Amino acid sequence: MDVSxxxxxxxxxxxxxxSAAAGTRLVLAGAGSGKTRVLVHRIAWLIKVEQVPPWSLLAVTFTNKAAREMRTRIEEMLDHPVGGMWVGTFHGLAHRFLRAHWQDAGLxxxxxxxxxxxxxxxIRRILKALELDESNWPPRQVQSFINKQKDEGLRPDHLDTAGDFYLQKMTTLYREYEQARTRGGLLDFADLLLCAHELLRDRKxxxxxxxxRFSHILVDEFQDTNAIQYAWLRLLSGSNDNLFAVGDDDQSIYGWRGAxxxxxxxxxxDYPQAQLVRLEQNYRSTGTILKAANALIAHNPTRLGKNLWTEDGEGEPIRHYAAFNEVDEARFVVERIRGLTTEQGYRRSECAILYRTTAQSRLFEEALINRQIPYRVYGGLRFFERAEIRDTLAYLRLLNNPDDDGAFERVINTPTRGIGERTLELLREQARGAQVxxxxxxLDTIAAVALGPRATTALARFVDLIRQQTAATAELDxxxxxxxxxxxAELADFYLKAKDGKGQDRVENLDQLVETAGRFRLELEDTQTDPLGAFLAHAALEAGEAQADPFEDGVQLMTLHSAKGLEFPIVFLVGLEEGLFPHSMSAEDPARLEEERRLCYVGMTRAMHQLFVTHAETRRLYGREGYPMASRFLREVPPELMEEVRGGGVSRPAAAAANPFGSAPAAKAVETGGFRLGQRVLHPKFGEGVVLSAEGQGAQARIQINFKEVGAKWLVLAYARLEAVG
Structure with missing residues (x-):
C-alpha cells in the first residue's frame, strides 16, 4: 500500500x-508547527491504512471554515469523497445529533x-413583561449571565442563590427565559451543547x-474548549482509548469567553493512559523570533512546556523602538512600513500592526491616511465606524445642528430613557405633516402635551439634555x-453595564475619541470659526476613506485576539506598556497575567521574517498624560535578541544600551544649531517638545521635534523660534 x-x-x-497505533493522545502543537496538517494526515492514515470507515470518525473543529478545509484536504489526499464522516464545530455536531434525537431530547x-x-x-421582552428597568438589568448582562451558566452546564435549578439579591434576580430571569424559549420551541447556541450533553448523560x-460508533474522536484547538464542551467529549470517549486531541496551552487566549x-x-x-506528543519544529518564524517567544512564555509556571525551533536561519534581530509618545509610535510604524514596501519589495498586506485594545487603532489609521496608505481593519470596524463612536458623534451633531434627523433618531433612546417606538413614530408623523x-x-409635541405624562417627561428630558449641553459647551474646546x-449622556456607564465582554473596549474608544478631538483642534488653523463642525466633517469623510477594498493591497490592522491563526512576513507589536499590555485589569491576577503573556506569545509568533516591538514613554489615556513603564514582556526577552532603534533611524544592539527600558534614551552628542538630540525645547505655538532628529546644516537645517500636544513635526531651524528648556 502506497502511503507516501x-x-x-x-x-x-x-x-x-x-501513524501512531490506536490510543488516547495529546498532541502539543506549537505555533507554526503544522497542527492542521497532522489532523488531516491522521484522518487520512486511519481511513487508508487502518481501514477505519469514515462514519466511525468524529472530528471537531472550532470554525465552519476549518471544518470545510479539513474535509476538502482529506478528500484530495485520498482522491475520493469521505461520506458519513462527522466533521464540524461543537455546535454544528450537537445540532446534527439533536436533529436525529429530537424526541428523546423532548424537543x-x-x-x-x-x-x-x-x-x-x-430577553428584552421578558424584562418588559416583568416591568424591570433595563438600566438596572441590562439585557446584555442578563444574556451573558445565562450563556455563562449554560457553558458551565448549569440550569436555573442548579444555582445556589444563598440570599444574594442580584443572583436571585438573575436566576429568576434565567428561569423566565427558559420557559419562554421552551414555549417557542427554541434553542440558543449554548443550549445545543447542553441539551446534547444532558441527553447522552441521561440515556445510557x-x-x-x-x-x-465513534472508534476515533479527533479534536482541534483543544486548549479553547469550555466546561460543557470538554464534558461532552469525555462522555463520548468514555472508557475507550480513542481520543486524539491537538492543541497548545501556550496559545490559550480566550478565557474571557469561557475557554x-x-x-x-x-x-x-483525566486520561492517565494518554501519550504526550510534542510538535516543536516551526515552519513560520526565524530562529531569533522563536528564541524570543520561548524565553517569554517560559515565565508562565503552569504550562506543559515545549521549545520551538527551526531549521531555517536566525534571521534579523527583533527591532525595539521606544517612542516619545503614542503619536511618535504611529509615525515610526507607518514610516517603517513605507520603507519596507517601497525599498524592500514587501506588499502592504504583508505588514500587520497588532495591538491589545481596539482603541489603539485610531492613531495608526490616522497616520496611514495621512500617508495615503490603504489599510484594512481585520475582524472589526474602523475607528469612526464603531457604534460607540457614532453614538457620541451623533450627540455632537445635535449640538452643532439640532435639526439633524439622523443624529436625533440614533441617540434619542441611547442610552435607553423610556422613549419607545410609538413615541418616535408619532414624532415622525408630526414632522412629515408639518414639514419640520x-x-x-x-418641541411642538411637548408644548401641545400630545403624549402621555411618562412619554412627555422622557422626551422633555432628552430635549433638555441637548439644550443644556449646547449651552454648557459653548466656550469649551x-x-x-x-x-x-x-x-x-452617561455613555460610559451605558457601555460598561452592557456586560457583553466589550464594555471596557468601548469606553477606551470613547477616551480615544476625546484625544482625537483634542489633537484635531490643535491642528486647525487659528482662523477656523467652527471647530466642532470641522471635526464632524473630518469624522464623516474619514469614515469612508483609506480602508482597502477586499482586492486592494492594504496594511493589516487587528487586535492580538483577532490575529490568532494568521501569519505575516512583517509584524509590528505595539503598545507594550504596563497597564496597556499587560492590561491593567490583568496585571494583579496571576491566572489572567499568564493569559496576557500567552497573548503576547501569540503576537510574536505571527511574525515570519521581521518583528518590531514598540512602546511609548508618554501616552495619553483616559484624558490624562501618563508615563507608563515599558511592559514586563519586553524585559522577559533576552536583550541580545533585540536591536534598539533610534528616532533618527540610528540603531544599536539592545544589549549595549545602558537602560533600554528606562524613561528616555540618553542624549546624543550630535548637535544642530545648538540643540542636541533628546533635548527639551519650547515652541511659541506648539509648546514643549523633545528633539528627535535633525538634517542639513546652517540656517536651512531642519529639526524634528516631538511636541507633547501635537506630536512630531519637522521645522526649519531658522524660523522655528525654539528655546531650550532647562
Missing part, C-alpha cells in the same frame, strides 16, 4: 503522531435556533450507541465638549 503522500510531507514528530421536531440578536430581543442506550486552559493542562490526569425636523416636532457630552 500521507507520511512523506511530514517531519519525524508529525509522522509519529500521524419539537422542527425546533429553531436563536441567534445572539434573537436571544437579546427575547444512546450514549452506548455513539461510544461504539479553560486547565482542560489541556489536566488532560493527562424631528427636533422641532419634539473640542476635547472638553466631547468629554462633557459623554458624561452628560
Amino acid at each position: 503522500n500521507i507520511l512523506d510531507p511530514l517531519n519525524d514528530a508529525q509522522r509519529a503522531a500521524v 419539537p421536531q422542527h425546533f429553531q435556533i436563536l441567534d445572539g440578536d434573537d436571544q437579546f430581543r427575547l 442506550d444512546i450514549l452506548h450507541h455513539y461510544q461504539t 479553560r486552559v486547565e482542560n489541556i493542562q489536566l488532560f493527562q490526569r 425636523s424631528l427636533w422641532q416636532a419634539a 473640542l476635547a472638553e465638549t466631547t468629554t462633557s457630552v459623554i458624561k452628560a
Whole structure:
C-alpha cells in the first residue's frame, strides 16, 4: 500500500503522531508547527491504512471554515469523497445529533435556533413583561449571565442563590427565559451543547450507541474548549482509548469567553493512559523570533512546556523602538512600513500592526491616511465606524445642528430613557405633516402635551439634555465638549453595564475619541470659526476613506485576539506598556497575567521574517498624560535578541544600551544649531517638545521635534523660534 503522500510531507514528530497505533493522545502543537496538517494526515492514515470507515470518525473543529478545509484536504489526499464522516464545530455536531434525537431530547421536531440578536430581543421582552428597568438589568448582562451558566452546564435549578439579591434576580430571569424559549420551541447556541450533553448523560442506550460508533474522536484547538464542551467529549470517549486531541496551552487566549486552559493542562490526569506528543519544529518564524517567544512564555509556571525551533536561519534581530509618545509610535510604524514596501519589495498586506485594545487603532489609521496608505481593519470596524463612536458623534451633531434627523433618531433612546417606538413614530408623523425636523416636532409635541405624562417627561428630558449641553459647551474646546457630552449622556456607564465582554473596549474608544478631538483642534488653523463642525466633517469623510477594498493591497490592522491563526512576513507589536499590555485589569491576577503573556506569545509568533516591538514613554489615556513603564514582556526577552532603534533611524544592539527600558534614551552628542538630540525645547505655538532628529546644516537645517500636544513635526531651524528648556 502506497502511503507516501500521507507520511512523506511530514517531519519525524508529525509522522509519529500521524501513524501512531490506536490510543488516547495529546498532541502539543506549537505555533507554526503544522497542527492542521497532522489532523488531516491522521484522518487520512486511519481511513487508508487502518481501514477505519469514515462514519466511525468524529472530528471537531472550532470554525465552519476549518471544518470545510479539513474535509476538502482529506478528500484530495485520498482522491475520493469521505461520506458519513462527522466533521464540524461543537455546535454544528450537537445540532446534527439533536436533529436525529429530537424526541428523546423532548424537543419539537422542527425546533429553531436563536441567534445572539434573537436571544437579546427575547430577553428584552421578558424584562418588559416583568416591568424591570433595563438600566438596572441590562439585557446584555442578563444574556451573558445565562450563556455563562449554560457553558458551565448549569440550569436555573442548579444555582445556589444563598440570599444574594442580584443572583436571585438573575436566576429568576434565567428561569423566565427558559420557559419562554421552551414555549417557542427554541434553542440558543449554548443550549445545543447542553441539551446534547444532558441527553447522552441521561440515556445510557444512546450514549452506548455513539461510544461504539465513534472508534476515533479527533479534536482541534483543544486548549479553547469550555466546561460543557470538554464534558461532552469525555462522555463520548468514555472508557475507550480513542481520543486524539491537538492543541497548545501556550496559545490559550480566550478565557474571557469561557475557554479553560486547565482542560489541556489536566488532560493527562483525566486520561492517565494518554501519550504526550510534542510538535516543536516551526515552519513560520526565524530562529531569533522563536528564541524570543520561548524565553517569554517560559515565565508562565503552569504550562506543559515545549521549545520551538527551526531549521531555517536566525534571521534579523527583533527591532525595539521606544517612542516619545503614542503619536511618535504611529509615525515610526507607518514610516517603517513605507520603507519596507517601497525599498524592500514587501506588499502592504504583508505588514500587520497588532495591538491589545481596539482603541489603539485610531492613531495608526490616522497616520496611514495621512500617508495615503490603504489599510484594512481585520475582524472589526474602523475607528469612526464603531457604534460607540457614532453614538457620541451623533450627540455632537445635535449640538452643532439640532435639526439633524439622523443624529436625533440614533441617540434619542441611547442610552435607553423610556422613549419607545410609538413615541418616535408619532414624532415622525408630526414632522412629515408639518414639514419640520424631528427636533422641532419634539418641541411642538411637548408644548401641545400630545403624549402621555411618562412619554412627555422622557422626551422633555432628552430635549433638555441637548439644550443644556449646547449651552454648557459653548466656550469649551473640542476635547472638553466631547468629554462633557459623554458624561452628560452617561455613555460610559451605558457601555460598561452592557456586560457583553466589550464594555471596557468601548469606553477606551470613547477616551480615544476625546484625544482625537483634542489633537484635531490643535491642528486647525487659528482662523477656523467652527471647530466642532470641522471635526464632524473630518469624522464623516474619514469614515469612508483609506480602508482597502477586499482586492486592494492594504496594511493589516487587528487586535492580538483577532490575529490568532494568521501569519505575516512583517509584524509590528505595539503598545507594550504596563497597564496597556499587560492590561491593567490583568496585571494583579496571576491566572489572567499568564493569559496576557500567552497573548503576547501569540503576537510574536505571527511574525515570519521581521518583528518590531514598540512602546511609548508618554501616552495619553483616559484624558490624562501618563508615563507608563515599558511592559514586563519586553524585559522577559533576552536583550541580545533585540536591536534598539533610534528616532533618527540610528540603531544599536539592545544589549549595549545602558537602560533600554528606562524613561528616555540618553542624549546624543550630535548637535544642530545648538540643540542636541533628546533635548527639551519650547515652541511659541506648539509648546514643549523633545528633539528627535535633525538634517542639513546652517540656517536651512531642519529639526524634528516631538511636541507633547501635537506630536512630531519637522521645522526649519531658522524660523522655528525654539528655546531650550532647562
